[in-house]
Amino acid sequence: MSEEHLAVRRIREGTVIDHVAPGTALRVLSALGVTGQDGHIVTIAMNVPSDKLSKKDIVKIENRFLRADETNKIALISPSATVNIIRNFKVVEKRNVDLPEVLEGVFHCPNPTCISNSSEPLTPLLTVVSRSPPKLRCKYCTRVFKLEDLL
Ligand SMILES: [Zn+2]
Missing domain, CATH: 2.30.30.20 (Aspartate carbamoyltransferase regulatory subunit, C-terminal domain)
Structure with a gap:
């Protein structure tokens, strides 16, 4: 397992936003309206070494499954971001972010x-x-x- 995967623990259920432009994870959470007030675990890793970008941020939101219309607003902040929906530790849906008009x-x-x-x-x-x-x-x-x- 590579260094970048070890930076953040695996989650059982929820949404993982990967390949977020380095240093922008907090703006991504703000755009998604994720405040942590609902009590679910939110994990943020910033400036993690990456093969695809030289550095990236990762955001993991447990027990929340973000819809495409919610995650598309991330395209404004980080067009490189990929969204993974996780159920029972498995990626059941993987999508890129697409900025609407x-x-x-x-x-x-x-x-x-x-x-x-x-x-x-x-x-x-x-x-x-x-x-x-x-x-x-x-x-x-x-x-x-x-x-x-x-x-
Ligand atoms: Zn106005």
């Missing part, structure tokens, strides 16, 4: 005067206008935000 209900618009932040029940809609570096435009107030503004 429009992010619906994923991030709130940071503009406090935007109509999507009023008492109106509007689903936040952000259009990806640039991928690298990531920039998104709010459909309602048409302002353009950097990824850092959204996390």
Whole structure:
């Protein structure tokens, strides 16, 4: 077993996000809304030696199975990330992250005067206008935000 596999223990059930761009694991967790408050084990390894990238981060979220629409928002932070769904210690699903054109209900618009932040029940809609570096435009107030503004 290689050094990179030993860095984080295996999990029985849950989601493993591998090949995360080095140093971005905390932003990935933030984008996923994983706070640790639900009591499940979350393991983070940062700057682990990797064959594919020279370094990578790994995130393991136990007892939570992230859907593709949840993990696709990781593409903004780390397009190289791979998502593994684990059941009974086995990888039952492996997928790459794929950034959609429009992010619906994923991030709130940071503009406090935007109509999507009023008492109106509007689903936040952000259009990806640039991928690298990531920039998104709010459909309602048409302002353009950097990824850092959204996390
Ligand atoms: Zn807005």
